[in-house]
Amino acid sequence: MFTGIIEERGTVTAIEASGDGVRLTVRAPLAVSDAQRGDSISVSGVCLTVTEQGEDWFTADVMKQTLDMSSLGGFGVGTEVNLERALAAHTRLGGHIVQGHVDGTGEVLEVRPGAQWRVIRIGLPADLAPLVVDKGSISVQGVSLTVSAASASDAGSHWFEISLIPETLEKTTLGALAPGDRVNLETDILARHVQRLLAFSTAPTALTTAPIEGGSR
Secondary structure, three states, X not given: OEOOOOOEEEEEEEEEEEOOEEEEEEEOOOOOOOXXXXXXXXXXXXXXXXXXXXXXXXXXXXXXXXXXXXXXHHOOOOOEEEEEEOOOOOOOOOOOOEOOOOOEEEEEEEEEEOOOOEEEEEEOOOOOHHHOOOOOEEEEOOEEEEXXXXXXOOOOOOEEEEEEOHHHHHHOHHHHOOOXXXXXXXXXXXXXXXXXXXXXXXXXXXXOOOOOOOOOO
């Protein structure tokens, strides 16, 4: 589990084929400073498991499903990534609950620079649109952000906007985003649970009432 508060920017240093997946090596001095084999590290929003590590790097195996579902499939040597170690019990929850389980990807549609911040509009799949709400939380490339605007429910295509402050632009890879870029999206887990509960509440019940045996007491 993560908070979406990025700790450092790392760099992909090697990518090796491994079956139908890849073995990814990332330079990450802070992330590996107290890491052990088997620990989880969020890499641009994707929860990966440390399989090997050195003084300033770690390696993780990435399966085909993850490559298909996220932007990791487009990574190359030299790609910068957002890194966060797993949440510790004593840590302040500065962002929101982020699992590192990417729901899918979005496409940067527009980047609007401002005097103090930058607004980015991101298109998203129709099945994720109901889970994104104005002033709600969303993880983009592993960064915990607040939605500043969202498309109407009856829009022909769906999008949301995020407003990035200078600190976020400097400390994460989001400052380098441009139209056409693919980004990892993880919606709020609370919204996903509500959607699931509502789906069951409107489904026909399969329960039947069994006859009561025996006489009255």
